[in-house]
Amino acid sequence: MFCFSCCMPQAKETGKPFQDTKTLAPIANLSLKTDSVRQRYVAEEIEKLGKNNISAEIFTFHDLSVATNSFNADNLVGEGGFGRVYKGRIQGKIEEVAVKQLDRNGFQGNREFLVEVMMLSLLHHQNLVNLVGYCSEGDQRILVYEYMLNGSLEDHLLNTSPEKKPLSWNVRMKVAHGAALGLEYLHETASPPVIYRDFKASNILLDANFDPKLSDFGLAKIGPAGERPQVSTRVMGTYGYCAPEYASTGQLTTKSDVYSFGVVFLEMITGRRVIDNNRPSEEENLIEWAQPLFKDKKKFHTMADPLLEGVYPEKSLYQALAIAAMCLQEDAPSRPLISDVVTALEFLSADQ
Template identity: 70%
Template structure:
């Protein structure tokens, strides 16, 4: 089943004159009737977002609505979000990616600090990612998935509003740290890995139909004030195979270095593709190295290629630990974490573990490392 499907759509003059901002009043009107249900509201969202997109860009939400999704809590006007971000003040910019910019904002009416993601208005793909994100985060709810508060679709504006994550992304605390920034300790790293894996487990095993995240990477793992991780950026999410299917075929998208070999080569996508990407991120968590780093010697530029021969020599495992840890990690825990990463990074998708098995292994590591690490620290003092 395709998450984003396109069809031909003939717009009438009346439709051309309609503004996307009418979606707010439309949903309020629906809610006022006794026959209101979440499917009606989400269908209205789909129609309003699609109306200005043109025939081939119209995205149909019926398949998703069948599975009992519910609309986001709030639909904002552009003026509301401009006020919340001080007219998208560059000083409030907290992140920037391929799909747009993210600002820290404040909603006066709810006394709430939020993250406001303004998608690139010039991107053709942006309309699809916008709707994919709204629909996906309306379907799924889990402590390790970022919470979508609402959205804005005024005119050409495509803006998403999330809960604000005080510690930014995993990338901010793991890769290319400035000298004055404290690195993550081993136990926190394992807790982050476990939580991120639990988010994927929910998408793969609990969501119906299953959802393939498709762009799992350090910058898409956000951290709250207690460093609890939440997966974010569902613009590339895809409904997984159902029935007798064992994969879905799709255009290859994602981030270079994180994509599974079979997906990059054939476009055949499965939940095991996410498992491979998780293995890459786990290796980054352990080593503190980027998946692709052109500042390294040629033989070390690609993290996975550098690690594979080291996986075969137990005597070299400690060479793979992040130097910023300064030896403060349980050796047995390091070995086990590297074993999990190596299994996730198997070339053949069928030989990779299920994400549920990965969660089980990481739960053990996250629980037991506290005691072992404290013993190591005591020995150093």
Template identity: 65%
Template sequence: MKRAPLKSSKSSVNVIKTTKKYDDAEALSAMARSISMHTAGSKQRLIAEEILRHGNVRVAGEVFTFRELASATENFNPELLVGEGGFGRVYKGHLKTTNQIVAVKQLDRNGVQGNREFLAEVLTLSLVHHPNLVNLIGYCADGHQRILVYEYMCNGSLEGHLLDLPPNKKHLDWYTRMKIANGAAQGLEYLHDTANPPIIYRDFKPSNILLDEQFNPKLSDFGLAKLGPTGEQDHVSTRVMGTYGYCAPEYAQTGKLTTKSDIYSFGVVFLEIISGRRAIDNTKPTEEQNLVAWAKPLFKDKAKFTLLADPLLEGKYPVKGMYQAVAVAAMCLQDEASTRPLIADVVTALEYLADENANDENTDDEITIPPDL
């Protein structure tokens, strides 16, 4: 099936009047210099210098004061808390000057990691614009405050609709799952193949895939994103970061990061989408706690593919579509990075799987499971 080329779309942002007015590029450079000078760690200085090297970067948003964001979140009212993690807290906010609902992420103020994630995220989201990447509306760097402001995604994260659902919450049907996987893959495709320089996401997991009112997915949380290799390099060497259960084996073992590391992480999440199981679940029997380790033996026998299906689907999925979905996951999860598919090929497969009008009975093109799985 021939795909139309992806079109980049930059969401329009309402301008907020603040007491500080910078040219976009100058604002980013000034912020990087300020944080660099006030941070002792060499890694933080390197991040700041990386931003300064991109002198033509235009900040993808507005500079907010802390007072504005405190007002928008009712002084960071716990009742407006919509998410919490190692990075800090996310609040639902209301920008009164524009009557806009936003997500306000206040990074942990313990310094080092907060500065690194803040700079990485502002740099990344100032370089990229795509319908499947969350839109950065602005940021605040007042004093020790490091706050990011995004568009608000009303359906929360994929994790909240897929894993450990309460009995009264409706599960995602098969085609909605494939649509979400396809959109998330298109976000990765943009980062890998269109962004210049390429960007390795490095933290692909369900909690970082946000959903709008139509369940269109957008990748969020770019605090661990890395600029990809350039020139003759084929990888980036970096400290191993990310979430246990999603890291590619070669990255976990050597610290060598490539776009194929993201492909492995995508395979883990796609397997979660198919099965409704967590990547790591210590509540299950020992042999089932690691999702990939449990699934790989089933990849060897096509007759067992349906055992991977989420029981909540109650068999309501196209059988051949299930076979092909499992095959895609299996290829992404190969131990040898070089044998994993390119993200563009994954997108091509998922566009078909997400098409409700495709005639499942005529899908004779089989995807071969690699023999080493």
């Protein structure tokens, strides 16, 4: 099994940290307001952002309607719990953009919007998606990102079809390493740290070179500061990816993200969804299926994605499964730091 004992790197200064906790106070204040006041409050906070030399542009609804051909269904590239994403092009600009129109029903969309704009305006790293701009006109809440040509990891890993070429082992390890670097920046460079809270394949976007960027920061949470080891919060996220201690108690730490990383990494190794009701009952839950196999090295090859057709280094498979198993430990303190995972993946990639 792969050992983390020699993998204790310093946090990489690969992005610009933010250090102004007062800037994030509006997020906490949202819970104190009635629905009618929240909408006005969000609009006011977003307006303040625009006056604080934030690099993201402020777009009008007309700008984005023109960019997406009136939010035409032909331009729809994705749909999730918080809204729809359209491909578009802003007038006067060469680059294509992704335009996410949040669901206008209720407070949740307002809060997601404010958190996302504030987080991505303050956090900058090559493995985080770039926020181009936003629109908060009337009851519209729209986010504009750089367009990621290859869609999401989920598109290539879990939504496969015979005509779609499966991701190679090397590309999977490259994506895992880049996604881990994004988490490392959030956990160990950003100050205070940020807990992503929604790490899953559909939130890992891939550019033209299959370099990954984390997206969708609406559930991100400012992590514990000082002596506090954890923060308490309402349990949110996607079933199957949440760490067991967070799902049961609402106690959130950076190790909760490490667990979620382990889930996605295991999906990348096996090609299986974390919850798949189309499989036999004993295989529906990926983690429960994998736990006994982790203990038997002779069965490691049975865990590799069949679409790989055996094209992977055996040593690399063993090391990857060891990393996943470490991240998926029930006891949160026993999980590695994400910087340890980054270093382990660097060793693994170097063996290719």
